[in-house]
Amino acid sequence: xxxxxxxxxxxxxxxxxxxxxxxxxxxxxxxxxxxxxxxxxxxxxxxxxxxxxxxxxxxxxxxxxxxxxxxxxxxxxxxxxxxxxxxxxxxxxxxxxxxxxxxxxxxxxxxxxxxxxxxxxxxxxxxxxxxxxxxxxxxxxxxxxxxxxxxxxxxxxxxxxxxxxxxxxxxxxxxxxxxxxxxxxxxxxxxxxxxxxxxxxxxxxxxxxxxxxxxxxxxx
Numbered sequence: 630x631x632x633x634x635x636x637x638x639x640x641x642x643x644x645x646x647x648x649x650x651x652x653x654x655x656x657x658x659x660x661x662x663x664x665x666x667x668x669x670x671x672x673x674x675x676x677x678x679x680x681x682x683x684x685x686x687x688x689x690x691x692x693x694x695x696x697x698x699x700x701x702x703x704x705x706x707x708x709x710x711x712x713x714x715x716x717x718x719x720x721x722x723x724x725x726x727x728x729x730x731x732x733x734x735x736x737x738x739x740x741x742x743x744x745x746x747x748x749x750x751x752x753x754x755x756x757x758x759x760x761x762x763x764x765x766x767x768x769x770x771x772x773x774x775x776x777x778x779x780x781x782x783x784x785x786x787x788x789x790x791x792x793x794x795x796x797x798x799x800x801x802x803x804x805x806x807x808x809x810x811x812x813x814x815x816x817x818x819x820x821x822x823x824x825x826x827x828x829x830x831x832x833x834x835x836x837x838x839x840x841x842x843x844x845x846x847x848x849x
Contacts, residue, residue, distance in 0.1 A: 631846040632812050633819030635798060636838060637688060638667035640831035645680040647835045651842040654819070657686040657710065660700065666830040667823065671703050678704060686710050686732070694722050701727040708732050710765060717759035724760035734765040737781035737801060749785070750792055757795045764793065765821055768801030780807070787815045805840035812845060820845050 636648040637657030648656055658674045659667045669677065678685040687706040689697070690713025697719075701709055708730035711720070720731055733756045735749055753764055766789060768781040780802030790797045796818035803811055804825035812820065824830070826837040 632817065633798070634842050634845050635686065635819055635821040636823075636826065636833070636841075637686070637800075637821055638665075638823035638827075638831060639677055639833070640667055640669060640673075641833070642677060642680045644833040644835075644838075645677050647833060647838050648842075649680075649682045651835075651839045652846065653683050653838075653842055655686050655707070656681040656683045657688050657821070657823075659688045660704070661692075662688070662690055662712070671700060675704055678706065684708070688712055690715070694719060694726070697723055698726045701729055705729070708762070710734060712765075712767075717755045720756060720759040720761055730762040731760060732763045732765055732798075733761045734767050734800075737766045737768055737785055739768055739779050739781065739801075749789055753789060753793050753795065757793070761795060763796045763798060763818070764789075765798045765800050766790075766817075767821070783811060783814045786817070790815055790817050803841075805837050805844055808841055809844045809847070812847075 633654040635655035635657055636653045639645050639656055639658050645656055658669055658677050659665045660671055660674045662668045684707035686708045687704050688710040706729055710732040712734040735752055766786050768779040786799050798819040798821045799815050799817040800821035803822045822841055826833055826841050828834040
């Protein structure tokens, strides 16, 4: 089975269409995250989701249980991706109130840093018990959000993918130029890209999107 592809940080309807036509399996929109240059209002996100033929993913952070439930009801996404300091307890409570998948982003160190997989594996196990359906392994910025363009530690990511029973997406610094190598090294369930296929923050480059999808899935 070929690796799944998520094109994230979508801000324009034409980019949603390009991603879907290129073979993306998931379209991600950052919703109500002021620190992100790709953040959209929930109304904008609903319009973008309306253009998608791929599964939709609402990416957000720093919201209460009630706010998350309300957001899911408004957007009806395939998955809700939590990208902040959410706890397993919040995920467990949310799981009983929404009818979408719940994905949790976990921070990987940059490839230049040495670290151990064990603390992250413990987080994965705790969130899996709480009901998470997938994990996004991403390099984070000092502000705590992804889309940095910094390559994550593939060595640690590969360990986590191998040891986890839950599907894991690899994110962080992926581009059309390195995604094939990343897939071979990590063997993730899926890959997640935002800045690596852009011409400007939030503006996708159609050719980069097509190349990324083709190379991730092994057709190029």
